[in-house]
Amino acid sequence: MQNIKMSDVDQPNLPAEFPIGWKSDVAAEMLRKLGIRYVALNPGASYRGFHDSLVNYLGNQNPQMIMCLHEDHVVAIAHGYAKAADAPMAAVLHSNVGLMHGLMGLFNAFCDRVPMVVIGATGPVVPEKRRPWIDWIHTCKDQGALLRNYVKWDDEPRSVEGVVEAFLRGYQLTCSTPNAPVYICLDAGLQEEAVSGEVHIPDIERYRPKTRPAAPAQDVQAVADAIKAAKTPVFMFGRGSRDQAHWDARVKLAELAGASVMSSQRERAAFPTQHGLHVLPPMGSMSAAAKDLLGAADLIVSFDYSDLQGFLRQLNRRTGTIKAKIVHVSVDDVLHNGWSMDYFGLPPTDIGIAADPDAFVEQLYPALESVLGGKKRWDGQSRRKWEPLNYSERADQVLMPSDIEVALAEIRRDRKFTLTHLSFGWAGRAYHWNDPLDYLGHDGGAGLAAGPGLAIGAALALKDTDRFVISVDGDGDFMQGATALWTAAHYSIPALFIISNNRSNFNDEIHQEAVAKDRSRPVSNKWIGLRIDEPALDIASLARSQGVEAEGPVKYKKALLEALERGLAIVASGRPYLIDVSVLPGYANKLVTRGD
CATH class of the missing domain: 3.40.50.1220 (TPP-binding domain)
Incomplete structure (x- = not known):
């Protein structure tokens, strides 16, 4: 796979520039004026007018489409972008069905307090414009009710003026503290109506986000x-x-x-x-x-x-x-x-x-x-109270999840890493945060499948910088979001995916063990319905099937360090890479299993 520029991917053949002619063009123009660089989407006919405007009116530039294979990845990529850029990306979800696919990602983004402009669509509100069957099942009243409890604001504009104001207000709200996604639903019928008369878009600078609220x-x-x-x-x-x-x-x-x-x-x-x-x-x-x-x-x-x-x-x-x-x-x-x-x-x-x-x-x-009279209270003496974490005792033969952290700390040297996601096996005692982009935090809502998309979104935001974007995902989490890798391959988005593969939904094994002990039942059965084995997953082949170079399973320290260096070399060249790391089940820190 060759390293390619984003501006070279999926560019339309346009004989001429087109003026604003359709109401969906107004929505596309608003994204451009607001400075939105990318818009992630999974195709759907409910926004076919808006899709045409992105391609044939804007020329698929500023914003450029990022096509995904699932709506959950659409939101996760926009989420990861916001975490790295501290700025919103747009995410488009197809009618009620696509929105329902993306709801988990939206809950994650809301809990994580990130900015995001989410654009939805509903089938024609006017019934006589609906195609038989399909437009009826893709039309619902008050579509925002599906997500209103976990977005900052939503709207369903009914006119050109309403579209302009919705984007101005939505951008202002999502970028003002506290951040959270906003949702704008575009009526399919409105999108496909021709514009009549002049479209007035006011000076964007007069509608910028509010300043950070200060204290009395x-x-x-x-x-x-x-x-x-x-x-x-x-x-x-x-x-x-x-x-x-x-x-x-x-x-x-x-x-x-x-x-x-x-x-x-x-x-x-x-x-x-x-x-x-x-x-x-x-x-x-x-x-x-x-x-x-x-x-x-x-x-x-x-x-x-x-x-x-x-x-x-x-x-x-x-x-x-x-x-x-x-x-x-x-x-x-x-x-x-x-x-x-x-x-x-x-x-x-x-x-x-x-x-x-x-x-x-x-x-x-x-x-x-x-x-304090200008006197600094700290005397410069370190108060740190933890010892560095080392490789596990048998790392030369078999790996523990914490060995991934130690290996990344060892090979990091003067390279700038941005970690976008961590597995439960991360101890935090070997690897340090040195600047604001070293670690981008948890997925927010603890919804599985976010890890791959978060990494891709962050890597998109940091593309063409000197940072290596790295995601450490559990195998269960990764498998639910695995098809996000195609997007990384298609757009040559450089990210390193490390899969901490314990062949289990191990978090739940710990919970089942706690319940069995409470009830004096056999702990030995805790694995049933939770293990991901027999057959074992061929994660590297899954990545390669989507165009991402991959290796594994890696099973001991020397092989892990060598794989990491190979992966970093590929990422440095501008391509994604995946390493499947076989680890024994276990966590570095105790999992809380009760609320009392």
């Missing part, structure tokens, strides 16, 4: 005073932007405050894990060392730490009795609607700050500097 001065001062009074403050960094300036500002603030730092393995990299103040590895569930750290804290400042209550509950079930003063900085409640529990438990909060966390960091630094 008295709240900023209250937190600065609380930090000054604290002897053992802990900063918990959760959701944050990919902006290097914001990353640097977090580091400066922690050093000024002398605060110990914790971050989440579920969220995007927010703080350098090798820094002396990052005391523990990025957290999934609460470790014994984390309990000690938080138990000794007299001030806990959460910068939009997701599920703060659930995390603190592992420290003390009665979180309201925790002695430390707690500050929680977040505007996430703007999206809380009562349908989805992705807002998590209600944490005890002594000072609640309704502000974007990065905007608040910028506000807090000068206020804290003033109350």
Whole structure:
């Protein structure tokens, strides 16, 4: 496979430029004016007018179509792009049936708080325009009801003016904090109507996203005073932007405050894990060392730490009795609607700050500097309390999931890696985050099949940069999203897919073991209905069948390191690559199986 430029793929033969002539052209023109670079889609007749406008009116440029084999991949690719670019991509879903396919991906993206412009379509609203049978089953009233509980906003415009306003409003909302997808449904009949009269599109600059919400001065001062009074403050960094300036500002603030730092393995990299103040590895569930750290804290400042209550509950079930003063900085409640529990438990909060966390960091630094008299509290001595993770004892003969992390850390050297997804076997004790693009976080809603699409979307955003995009997926997760690889091959999107293949839905084996123990039943049966074996999956052949070069199963350390180097060489040349790594079942960190 040759490395090709995106602008060379699937370009139409156009004898001339066409003026806006159809109402679907208006929707396409809005995407271009809003600066949307790519639009992922799986074809469908409900938006055939809009499809024609993308090809024959826009010339398949700005935005360019990214064709996928399944609607779930359409959304996952747009999701991964947003995670890497901090900017929205468009995703198109075919009528009610395509929308229902894409709903899982949309729930992931909503829970992950990423921007995305989702364009749907319904069969002709006017019944006399519907083709027999097919247009009737592809038409529904209030299509947005299918996803309204997990998007930020939706609309179904009925006129050219309505289309213009829908895209202006949708873009503004999805890009304003807190981010989340928006949905615009285009009536198939409206798309195929000719434009009559002049189409007025206002100056886009007057409808740009709102600035990050900041805190009132008295709240900023209250937190600065609380930090000054604290002897053992802990900063918990959760959701944050990919902006290097914001990353640097977090580091400066922690050093000024002398605060110990914790971050989440579920969220995007927010703080350098090798820094002396990052005391523990990025957290999934609460470790014994984390309990000690938080138990000794007299001030806990959460910068939009997701599920703060659930995390603190592992420290003390009665979180309201925790002695430390707690500050929680977040505007996430703007999206809380009562349908989805992705807002998590209600944490005890002594000072609640309704502000974007990065905007608040910028506000807090000068206020804290003033109350501290300009003196930095951190003495430069490292507080890190974890030992580096090494290869498992028998890695020369058989691999554990954590060996993938150790191998990536070993071969990384001065290369810039962007990890887009991690398997449950990731320990976080060998591999470090050094900048905002080192790790892009979890899939948000824990819906399987996202991993491959997330990697492709991120690699699309980072194509032609010096970064290597790498995804570490479990075999069960990967198989549900495997056909996303065709898109990577077709558009020559360079990403390295590493499959941590334990031949099981092993997460559920742990849960079945917990239930069997509770009920005094045989633990030996935990694998039934969960193992992915007999026959074993030929994952490398599946990748090759879609045009992606692949190898495996790789079964020991030396072979893994050699495979990684081969894969990175292919990715550096501009092509995707897959490595199937055979690992024994097992997790580096304890899985929480109960809520009590």
